[in-house]
Amino acid sequence: MDAPDPEREGRPKPSRLQLVLPAKPLASGFAVAVGVLLAIALAATVAGISTVLISIFLGMFLALGLDPSVRAFERRGMSRAAGVTIVAVIFLLVVAVILLLLVPATVRQISAAIEAAPETIAAVQQSGWYLSLEASLGIDLSAVIAEGIRSLTTLSSFLAISGGVLKAGFGVIGAVSSFVMVVVLTLYFVSSLQSIKAAAAQLVPLYRRARFTEVLEEITRSVGGVVAGGVTLSAINALVVFVIQLAVGSSVPAVMAIIAFFVTLVPMIGSLVFLIIGGVATLFVSPTAAVVFVVAYLVYIQVEAYIVTPRIMGKAAAVPGVLVIIGAMVGATLLGLLGALVAIPLTASMLIVIRKVWIPRQNSRTEPPGDETVR
Structure with missing residues (x-):
């Protein structure tokens, strides 16, 4: 054991304020200001x-x-x-x-x-459901619509x-x-996907490269399966919407099919959102057409959930439903529809990293690090 240093023991201990304040306040403040400016410029x-x-x-x-x-x-x-x-x-x-x-x-x-x-x-304003709605609300909806058109002109x-x-x-x-x-x-x-993955592996130390390559391959397979499966499901959904819209006499079946394709790219939530969009849009054809569309599309949603999706997405990464909803909400808040679409593959990638890297590392730690004791 080393002998105590009398000179060190005789020195006064620095105060808490001295420990917090930097030795060169002007230089430190300038460095912080430059860092903030660089961060703003980068953003x-x-x-x-x-x-x-x-x-x-x-x-x-x-x-x-x-x-x-x-x-x-x-x-x-x-x-x-x-x-x-x-x-x-x-x-x-x-x-x-x-x-x-x-x-x-x-x-x-x-x-x-x-x-x-x-x-x-004009046809909608003369329909029975519109007149009933106008009577129940006690508002002249036609006058409100006419005033809105006049304000636009x-x-x-x-x-x-x-x-x-x-x-x-x-x-x-x-x-x-x-x-x-x-x-x-x-x-x-x-x-060039293979060369991109090989170049990414070169950035990792050699002793970790094999494990990194294995995890990267699984991530690319999983994300590829999720993206391909999602696009396939949305294409089938759009085709079904196109057929139903033609059957009910809609004048814009192709437009509704395109909207359905992009909206239903978001799993779980997209079909329910388009059910509302399609029902309201088909209401301009007739109330009966709207009911037919809603019923037929609800039937397809059940078929998609229990038959089509398991066959197409069965080999892709299984993402829990709650994580799909949370990821879609966060992504939509940040980047809109594109953020909601990207959030699902990113969530699947994070789950793979947690399952393949984080959990095995935690399971290998059977003792506390250093001289800590288990309390």
Whole structure:
């Protein structure tokens, strides 16, 4: 045991204030101020390139969703290059079909719905359920609607709408460019996914590289299965909605199918949300059509939950329902619909990391660290 130092014992102990205050307050304050400014600049930079970052993340998730198809071709004896080529061609064909068939049909249906809007509103105002609702509320709903239309036709409203249309035009141009960027990034990520994973593994120490590669492979398989399964379920859902809307006489079945596709990409919540959207929209056809749609779509929701989803998502990572809801709510709050979509694969990835890394590490700790004793 070392002998006590008399000089150290004779020194007065520093006060608590001296321990807290820095030795060079001016330099420390300047460093803190510079750090705050750099953090603000970084946040502003990220906000400025948010569209690019969103396109990159979306392209990566779509690539992970296409990767299971590439793996399926590899299991059949094809090389990865051949599988990537086939998947890329199919992906481009699907994009071309959407652009050449679905988009023009959607534009025509929206234009027809706008032209028929006055007649549709008049028919709704003369329907029995509308008159009953107006009588029960004691409000002249027709006068309220007419006043709203008059307020929209004023000069100030026209200027505001014109500015909004101009912004919408620039928004459409930005959306088209982002769409092209996402398609290009998706094809690039699909073709170079293996090299990207190998490069990521090189950043990990050698003694941890094998374990990291194993966890990374499972994460990519799981996320790819979740993304591919979710897109497949949404496509089936959109097809069912299109058929039901045609059956009930809707004038915008393609529009409703597109809305259903994007809304139902969010598991569990999306179908219920679109049930309300579709029911209200079909109410403009007739109350009977709305009832038929709600009943038919409820039947499909049950079939999807108990038959379709287990067959498609059976091999993907099982995410508890409560985590799906919480993740979708948090993601939607931060980034809207895109955040809700990305939250589910991220939740599955975190569950894999917890199950493969955190829990085994905790189970290996049978004794407290250092000289601590179990209390």
